[in-house]
Amino acid sequence: MTTTLSAKAESFPIRGTFTISRGSKTAADVVLVEARDGAAAGRGECVPYPRYNETVEGALADIARLPPGVDRAGLGRAMKAGAARNAVDCALWDLEAKRSGTPAWKLAGLPEPGPVVTAYTLSLDTPEAMGKAAAGNAHRPLLKLKLAGEGDIARVEAVRRNAPKARLIVDANEGWKPEMLPEYVAAMARLGVELIEQPLPAGKDDALAGLKRDVVICADESCHGIDSLAALRGRYDAVNIKLDKTGGLTEALAVAREARRLGFKIMIGCMLGTSLAMAPALLVAQLADFVDLDGPLLLAKDRPDGIEYRDGLAFPPKPALWG
Numbered sequence: 001m002t003t004t005l006s007a008k009a010e011s012f013p014i015r016g017t018f019t020i021s022r023g024s025k026t027a028a029d030v031v032l033v034e035a036r037d038g039a040a041a042g043r044g045e046c047v048p049y050p051r052y053n054e055t056v057e058g059a060l061a062d063i064a065r066l067p068p069g070v071d072r073a074g075l076g077r078a079m080k081a082g083a084a085r086n087a088v089d090c091a092l093w094d095l096e097a098k099r100s101g102t103p104a105w106k107l108a109g110l111p112e113p114g115p116v117v118t119a120y121t122l123s124l125d126t127p128e129a130m131g132k133a134a135a136g137n138a139h140r141p142l143l144k145l146k147l148a149g150e151g152d153i154a155r156v157e158a159v160r161r162n163a164p165k166a167r168l169i170v171d172a173n174e175g176w177k178p179e180m181l182p183e184y185v186a187a188m189a190r191l192g193v194e195l196i197e198q199p200l201p202a203g204k205d206d207a208l209a210g211l212k213r214d215v216v217i218c219a220d221e222s223c224h225g226i227d228s229l230a231a232l233r234g235r236y237d238a239v240n241i242k243l244d245k246t247g248g249l250t251e252a253l254a255v256a257r258e259a260r261r262l263g264f265k266i267m268i269g270c271m272l273g274t275s276l277a278m279a280p281a282l283l284v285a286q287l288a289d290f291v292d293l294d295g296p297l298l299l300a301k302d303r304p305d306g307i308e309y310r311d312g313l314a315f316p317p318k319p320a321l322w323g
Helices: 056-064 072-078 083-100 127-136 152-162 178-190 249-261 275-285
Strands: 004-020 023-037 040-046 120-122 142-146 167-171 193-197 216-219 238-241 265-268
Touching: 004 056, 004 083, 023 056, 023 083, 040 083, 040 275, 056 083, 072 083, 072 249, 083 249, 083 275, 120 127, 127 152, 142 152, 152 167, 152 178, 178 193, 216 265, 238 249, 249 265, 249 275, 265 275
Parallel strands: 120 142, 142 167, 167 193, 193 216, 216 238, 238 265
Antiparallel strands: 004 023, 023 040
16 A cells, blocks of 8 residues: 655744744744555654755645655655655654554664653853753753853853753854854863854864864754764764754664764754654664753643653653654
């Protein structure tokens, strides 16, 4: 029986406003894909990202152009890597799991997944506001701070004062300049930051080569599929794998294994989506050193049967959700 695909746009309100260096948003706009084969159906979700010239409308159009009966093996030839392919790939994984009665983790050749510590993200704001947010989340084991450039040291200092026991990672979202690096990286080390995501713009990160550092520097916007890894050696210590960048779970697992072979630490991250987007990423999280899969915690409402978050841990998805 031929597998059929359907896709639709959905919007999930955010609790308050989520701000990074590139702007603010009040809703997570996602694309939901359903793959159906007779009585069995699988689902996948993606978050088209304007930074990569993606839109919800464009993703829907790309999915509509897929040939009938496409499978995971042919998906990489039929679609370019990106958010749209991710939703289809994950829907096909889920369909295969539902149809066969075999969990997705077993289909992927992975050990049975367990709970993982996930970061909780603090939105970009003034040092005072971020300090207050840190105080309200000081019980969480790992905080991720959105940064922007000028004033970032004061922001991290405020968070550290108000959450002295939390582990910290920071994400500059390409907002720093090369001349900032010596002072800012040294300050992050002094404040106990364990990882700095994408300090410089992708493609303009030559200054990271040979930079003295006591903090892990992680590529995000500079890291997509396997083909991007070789150019990151000598500049970055870790790579942030996101399924919306790799184009699905299939490629994400391949990137994780190749990144490990090349000596990179691994971070698994997410766009701002629901538990359906986090579920397949939690399989990759079993291979990661740093996990940032907190999207549903930032939403006003999640999907039914959502990921369980407890004591800073994200638990594997229920089959009713995915996989």
